[in-house]
Amino acid sequence: MNGLAERYVKLVLALGQHDADYVDAYYGPPEWRKDAEARRRSLPDIDREAVALLAALGAATPDALAGELAALRHQYLTKQVESLRARASMLRGKRLGFDEESKALYDAVAPRHTEADFDSVLKELEGRLPGQGSLVDRFDRLRARFVIPKGRLDATFQAAIGACRSRTLAHLALPPGESFTVEYVTNKSWSGYNWYQGGYRSLIQVNTDLPIYVDRAIDLACHEGYPGHHAYNVLLEKALVRDRGWVEYSVYPLFSPQSLIAEGSANYGIEIAFPASERLAFEREVIFPAAGLEPAGADDYYGVLALVDRLSYAGNEAARQYLEGRIDASAAAKWLERYGMYSPMRAQQRVRFMDQYRSYVINYNLGKDMVARYIESDAGATDPARRWLAFGRLLSSPRLPSGLGGSGQ
Numbered sequence: 233m234n235g236l237a238e239r240y241v242k243l244v245l246a247l248g249q250h251d252a253d254y255v256d257a258y259y260g261p262p263e264w265r266k267d268a269e270a271r272r273r274s275l276p277d278i279d280r281e282a283v284a285l286l287a288a289l290g291a292a293t294p295d296a297l298a299g300e301l302a303a304l305r306h307q308y309l310t311k312q313v314e315s316l317r318a319r320a321s322m323l324r325g326k327r328l329g330f331d332e333e334s335k336a337l338y339d340a341v342a343p344r345h346t347e348a349d350f351d352s353v354l355k356e357l358e359g360r361l362p363g364q365g366s367l368v369d370r371f372d373r374l375r376a377r378f379v380i381p382k383g384r385l386d387a388t389f390q391a392a393i394g395a396c397r398s399r400t401l402a403h404l405a406l407p408p409g410e411s412f413t414v415e416y417v418t419n420k421s422w423s424g425y426n427w428y429q430g431g432y433r434s435l436i437q438v439n440t441d442l443p444i445y446v447d448r449a450i451d452l453a454c455h456e457g458y459p460g461h462h463a464y465n466v467l468l469e470k471a472l473v474r475d476r477g478w479v480e481y482s483v484y485p486l487f488s489p490q491s492l493i494a495e496g497s498a499n500y501g502i503e504i505a506f507p508a509s510e511r512l513a514f515e516r517e518v519i520f521p522a523a524g525l526e527p528a529g530a531d532d533y534y535g536v537l538a539l540v541d542r543l544s545y546a547g548n549e550a551a552r553q554y555l556e557g558r559i560d561a562s563a564a565a566k567w568l569e570r571y572g573m574y575s576p577m578r579a580q581q582r583v584r585f586m587d588q589y590r591s592y593v594i595n596y597n598l599g600k601d602m603v604a605r606y607i608e609s610d611a612g613a614t615d616p617a618r619r620w621l622a623f624g625r626l627l628s629s630p631r632l633p634s635g636l637g638g639s640g641q
């Protein structure tokens with residue numbers, strides 16, 4: 233298997249020569265990357281090697297005695313190579329339907345919704361946000377009171393990171409020396425990004441193009457840091473790359489099933505670290521003062537946010553229609569405003585995200601729901617310690633979206 237894993241890593245690096253977003257992280261042997269740059273294999277050549285690798289994997293299926301981890305490793309490699317073939321075919325101009333694409337790249341299909349599915353939440357929001365103007369304008373006026381001032385951004389974010397880290401370390405054993413740095417950047421299609429460097433280090437970038445609201449501090453610190461992307465990458469490097477010598481985990485192809493687990497666990501990790509029952513009190517006591525904001529009205533605001541969160545699948549529907557060419561960019565932005573409660577600027581940013589990352593959008597909300605169902609069926613929804621244990625196991629294992637049980641449909 234180690235030889236097949238090495239061929240997989242080299243294939244991912246080769247495809248990265250044709251797609252600047254594809255190799256999200258790589259900390260394996262540097263000469264493999266240099267070799268990929270020097271050879272610059274063609275897309276048809278990469279596909280031929282992927283077909284050969286799949287055949288070799290098919291001939292190397294582990295028997296039942298090898299145990300669950302060996303089976304998961306084999307399934308993981310197979311699915312990752314299949315998704316690499318799908319991405320390579322897209323780079324050669326193949327167009328897939330939204331569901332077909334997400335199935336091929338992320339091993340999952342998002343459920344479909346119509347406008348009517350969001351009506352009851354929108355009606356409830358109408359009651360919560362009285363006043364003049366459109367619903368999204370009223371939501372924006374409420375949010376405007378909760379913007380973190382630019383000068384307080386880093387202090388607020390550091391307070392959130394400190395809390396996310398200590399809550400995570402109380403349950404998950406991270407190796408000594410893990411750490412990350414935070415940078416503030418502009419002109420990006422995303423709001424935050426974790427660039428894993430290997431050696432238990434991450435670079436986390438926070439995009440300051442648009443106002444950052446106080447509730448985003450905990451969300452970003454958990455999602456990008458602990459117990460989200462940084463913790464996930466650190467645990468994979470420790471448990472699989474270093475302890476077992478599984479080189480396939482030293483590369484992270486962004487458009488692959490691994491991303492559903494990464495984004496889903498990063499979003500679910502927010503609730504693991506800060507259950508709703510504890511979060512608001514912590515925000516009022518620590519995060520609001522760090523941001524220099526008055527916590528008056530925080531209860532109402534977080535109530536509205538919980539409702540807006542129930543509109544997350546509206547984003548998938550906007551992406552589905554837009555990427556299948558049934559609506560244009562401005563109609564997609566309008567859809568996000570009307571059914572997803574995105575401000576106009578944020579809606580435009582999200583359409584740029586769709587241009588760049590396409591059906592990747594499902595990884596956040598469907599991924600979170602799939603991870604939640606998996607953890608809670610494994611550990612029970614109510615016992616925090618058991619949930620953390622199951623969560624830590626997921627973050628250290630080669631499990632695929634289809635292995636979480638339930639396709640997401």
Ligand SMILES: [Zn+2]
Binds near residue numbers: 455461494495498
């Ligand atoms: Zn993420």
